[in-house]
Amino acid sequence: MTNLLPAAPRGRRNTSTALALPDPAVDKLSKARHDAFLRARGIDPNGPFQLEIWPADMREMPNDYARSALFTVRNKTEPRATFETSLIFHVQKEVKITYTGVELRADDDELVWQQILDYAKHKPLGEPIEFNLHQLCVDLNWSINGRNYDKARKSISRLKANEVRVENERHGRGVALSLIREYAFQGDGDKGTKYQIWIHPGLITLFAGNTSTRVQWEQYRELTPLARRLFDYFASHKAPFPLKLDTFKGMCASSCSIERKWRSMVRKACEEIRLAGLVKKAWVDDDLIYVDR
DNA sequence: AGCAAATTATGCCGTCGGAC
DNA sequence: GTCCGACGGCATAATTTGCT
Helix, strand or coil: CCCCCCCCCCCCCCCCHHHHCCCCCCCHHHHHHHHHHHHCCCCCCCCCCCCCCCCCCEEEEEHHHHCECCEECCCCCCCCCEEEEEEECECCCCEEEEEEEECEECCCHHHHHHHHHHHHCCCCCCCCEEEEHHHHHHHHCCCCCHHHHHHHHHHHHHHHCCEEEEEEHHHCCCEEECCCCEEEECCCCCCCCEEEEECCHHHHHHHCCCCEEEEEHHHHCCCCHHHHHHHHHHHCCCCCCCEEHHHHHHHHCCCCCCHHHHHHHHHHHHHHHHHCCCCCEEEEECCEEEEEC
């Protein structure tokens, strides 16, 4: 569905490799460790970096994001919060994510970003990708109307206006980047529909090796936000440990204050991912969420 | 009048609180 | 546990308005 994009330039038609290492103050030791990390995963640390081309019916997300509260689930009556270098909840203690910007929700931002990455996979990271809002809405299965165009515009703007800092021991160094590095559009900001987007090459760190998760897009994009986050967790593990109800609540940054209510919502989400055919079985027992894939 | 665009009405959805 | 309602976003239908 990305036929408005040119075919992937596979060759080594290089843009400046200086782009590849944007951090001016990176010390040699940390760079060496990071280079080794990339090399060990078959990636030339000098770039150019390109996402692996996953199948057209799938989308991909870094595990470090999938298991964190970067994308939240809250009632839409609750206004989006603003964060400034706030520590974002993460299931694993050894991963530290610090976020600055407007709260991103699983309801829209998560899907929009995944779709944009799908456009981006055809080119080396750092090169502009082009699409229009009609295409985006079709790919998200959002109906084509002005409101959804506006929703997409706002989402793109939120994805641009943030800083996500990920520190994971395994990476060899931390990365701080914005989910969208830069974008341009044609025409009026409120009405433009043709977009150009640049993704930061540093994002490759989060995808390097076996550190990201692929999901069946058709089913995934239809999930309710809560079910989507639940599946994010299960999908990102080969053999998922049972997840504590409370941990999952942290992962969603939910503001639900009634324990029983939370339990019942999660049970519904379990049923939903089962019905979607994404898992064999998912259930809540005592304070744990189990899955059978 | 004839048509399309704009506006309004109606009903559904997901999260969350609360009643029983 | 089930059920219902508030809330605001959304789709769709029904209706009005504006233009030629």
